[in-house]
Amino acid sequence: MNSQQFISLGWRPFLFGLCIAVQGVVLSTASPAFSNCNDRMPCMESLKDEMQNLGSIYVIAQNQQESTLFNNNNIYGVLNSPSNPTQFSLSKTTRLTYFMNYHWNSGRGQAPGTMWLTHQDGTTYGPWQATTEPGQGGVPNAYWIVRPNVILKAGNYTIGDSHPSSWAHNQQSGSRGMSVLKGIATSTPAGNGNTGAIDCSQYQGMERILCEHEVNGDNYRP
Known part of the structure; x- marks a missing residue:
């Protein structure tokens, strides 16, 4: 130090x-x-x-900066019900500070549910109850957000969402649910x-x- x-x-x-x-x-x-x-x-x-x-x-x-861990969000038109799992990898132990899933749902939004992460070894982090923010054009409940402030071990993760039928995706996201995760690399x-x-x-x-x-x-x- x-x-x-x-x-x-x-x-x-x-x-x-x-x-x-x-x-x-x-x-x-x-x-x-x-x-x-x-x-x-x-x-x-x-x-x-x-x-x-x-x-x-x-x-x-x-003494460290928050950085984006995963982001497949984009500005193009979206559909519901992603056909591919939303996955990402961490190369080191990381504190998860921000987690967002996008629920445009044809301009209707979706009442907030829960979100979670599943490690490759089966360990589940969450589920966490989401709060929401409006999306483009004031669409209510479009952004499901949690701020878990928990430590994630290195490895591969799959993102979970309690209402996948309204989770947004498109070709640009690889037909995977749109998510943004931020965190701080650490060795806690x-x-x-x-x-x-x-x-x-x-x-x-x-x-x-x-x-x-x-x-x-x-x-x-x-």
Whole structure:
């Protein structure tokens, strides 16, 4: 972790002040790294060393940019009921921040349902209840949107939609349902079961604290 990453840790600098105020007495119980934290500079160096060690656990999402993971949406006329599965691949572990399926439905839109992802090994992420935004010309419920903020492992995925008969597609999309997914490449801890939730119980001390704050969104906003 470089100095810029260390400075850009959001709420984490608060821990420096806390550490200085109590002179390491309280924080020494959170991690062995603080057991000799008896004055200002050793305390700060101990916390810095502890946070640098986290580099092997995960990369702070703030220091990375959201990018498009998949997008077969286009401006051409569409039909309903795609005949081919909508699939995409991830080369690395990624935090899914945005997921959209397009339901033009001949200008009528479609009341929102659920969306999900299925990994090649059978693991399912979701289903998530969608919210909607109007489409071209003010068509209601055209864009089904979820913001899952879950960790996806690398591999091949198939996109699921609870109302495929109104899911838009065309020749340009390869007769696959139109979708857009965005996310942030990361190396966060492994997911828990089929929910994509991060399991912080495998860590101790400061590693546990920082993991739990990451999961609770203290360091990330989609």
